[in-house]
Amino acid sequence: MADYARIASTGKPKVVIIGGGFAGLELVKSLRNAEVQVILIDKQNYHTFQPLMYQVATAAIEAESIIHPFRKIFDDQKNFFFRLAEVQRVDTAQQFVETSIGLIRYDYLVIATGATTNYFGDKLMEENAIAMKSVEDAVQLRNTILCNFENSLQLDDHEQLNSLMDYVIVGGGPTGVELAGALSELRQHVFPKDYPELDFKSMDIHLIQSGGELLKGMSKEASVKSQQFLEEMGVQVWLNRRVKSYDGYTVTLDTGETLITRTLIWAAGVTGNPVEGLRPESLLKGNRLQVDEYNRVAGYENVFAIGDIAAMVTPENPQGHPMLAQPALQQGELLGKNLVRLFAGQPLQPFVYKDQGSMATIGKNKAVADLKLFKKEIKSQGFFAWLIWMFIHLISLVSFRDRLAVMLNWAWNYFTYNSGNRLIIGKKSETLPVTETITHKTVI
């Protein structure tokens, strides 16, 4: 049997948190003054601010601005311990977590492992599509886009050229909409300056949405207006269509239509990312853990789940809460307070979701927002929504320094449309993987 990992005991109850996303991070903060030992396990040494990931992918901001080392965030929180490790499984009978660095004992376990990309079992799609769930995905997309253009310079054949210059984004939620908008702005303002040898009139951006509207879950106004913004910016929006297959070159839709692209971005769904070792009955559809109103996992006394991985099924929320930042933040904060209450023998407070609204940005001066402020609904589309979007995202960044860095980038981009992060770092995408028949013609 594996040995225990070395974490000196502080003699206080051990709260072990798996995953440092929004929920886990907020829980650690909320336990700041609690008489516990907080042990956070994550396979990265940093927290990722996911809402701005698409801006890393489109070279608007540096990866460094949206990821932040846990040790730095909590360097003045005395009860905080971090371990960089992969979790293999949990043992709820003996109360430990089995990890790549050994066993980690817990008194209270919190699963905050979030969600992962859902390919709905399509192996070919998983192999050929680019996901948007991690900073490494975002950097990979940035590298791919730039290598595509470098490779395009060597092509003559019309279809081959389009396969490199066209983009297909699957999923009309915030990620898909924001990515399509950002790519369209790059096409208009940046790429033609970088690649005067290429004709960007032939670069197409397709956005495919299975339902009849974009930004499902937002207001009718937001859906309509976001589509209008995108179409004005030259994005081809395909509603009521699903992707049937993608082999890395040809996208086949369920309507029989086909598109040609070497770059398909999959933003069409997520599924819970549970850990091994919990009772199977606690796992609901969508791979989420069933929790009660205190985020306690069904069937356990001292195991909790928060954020995307938790499904708090109530009559109002038969599917659990939406898999978004807000419920995660609120659940993390409340669970911290409830754990303190638990230790003090006080009654726990049930979770009540306060939906503060949602928003998405499409381009410069173009965003849509449905806000719930002071019990009033405010719907806005355009410049004002865009200002609010920027403000909310700036103040939500983890540190003051990140805020400064992102603000600098945004201000710079606003005035120049030219951030300068168009760097191919690390793995380059393969040169022309699908067809080997491309001829490099002599035109020198």
Next chain:
Amino acid sequence: MADYARIASTGKPKVVIIGGGFAGLELVKSLRNAEVQVILIDKQNYHTFQPLMYQVATAAIEAESIIHPFRKIFDDQKNFFFRLAEVQRVDTAQQFVETSIGLIRYDYLVIATGATTNYFGDKLMEENAIAMKSVEDAVQLRNTILCNFENSLQLDDHEQLNSLMDYVIVGGGPTGVELAGALSELRQHVFPKDYPELDFKSMDIHLIQSGGELLKGMSKEASVKSQQFLEEMGVQVWLNRRVKSYDGYTVTLDTGETLITRTLIWAAGVTGNPVEGLRPESLLKGNRLQVDEYNRVAGYENVFAIGDIAAMVTPENPQGHPMLAQPALQQGELLGKNLVRLFAGQPLQPFVYKDQGSMATIGKNKAVADLKLFKKEIKSQGFFAWLIWMFIHLISLVSFRDRLAVMLNWAWNYFTYNSGNRLIIGKKSETLPVTETITHKTVI
């Protein structure tokens, strides 16, 4: 035979430059208004500002701040063409460069391929040491340092722990000195906050120099003072010693002394990085190309070499000019002007090196500088030299935006000692590669 790469001809003479370091970049700029087609080939899509690389390695600034895409730098230079490609060889008879994307024809060829790490044939060293020649090296070193500490948390055995926490830097030039100083500051101000569980009194930083003084080539005052600064900061400086062997764990010196470390940084020498296909007689000792006073490679009419790869042997410089940024910048600029003179049938101007001095920074408020201003020599050590060092490096950065970003980082670090770039991105260093006998003791 391979096909030609697609680069639409502008009908003007083709100047093909291999390598976008300081020399190549300056040459492109210098040809801004020339009636030529400038074709730059590089295996990266960005220029690297090498003097600040050690700051990326020590998490003081983001990689993005010191690398800059060529296409962005020259997006308003009409005669500029860039190709992302690896050069395989040149054919001077038929006047083309063979690359990974096809053949590229030239009328004038400029080799600006710089230098590469010199391991002096020591294969084991090459395998086990970390170099400091590229941004990818720097990010690898940052990842290694951080993973070392994460792994240290799981260790008990004294020697094993020290092998992870100690650092050996080989080479007492600017890179070695600056890196040792930066690591020492992290040890004092940053790491203990991030890792309160580790005892940083047991972290040793060794700097090994083959000669009798640091910063050879600078003034006696600079050598003495830099050593004094480092020793005050707790760096162990080993003079008059060479590394005999390193197996990834034990460093053996030529004196028989041994040190234990899993992280040896090799900053002990560079060698020219020539391309295949040139006449062997042009290659001098140190793999540099012999050039005349116009940077023309010996034996050719239309092939030039500039920067580190060029050895302009004169009675005053029997070894050629020092392999530093200044001669590279000056040669690049002059060659641009000389090519214009050549096309106009005017006589060329011979290269005369203007040495403006050199400097190195050891820590906050601590630098050494030997400046040559208005034909006067100014030697300074300490705060004033440090201010000058910062000023010169800031204004030397390629773009105004980079300057802002680096300034923001530096100001932040100055006041907080805490930049927040301590991110393990991409490849993590292997967990404990050398010994497999380490036991993870139960101490929880």
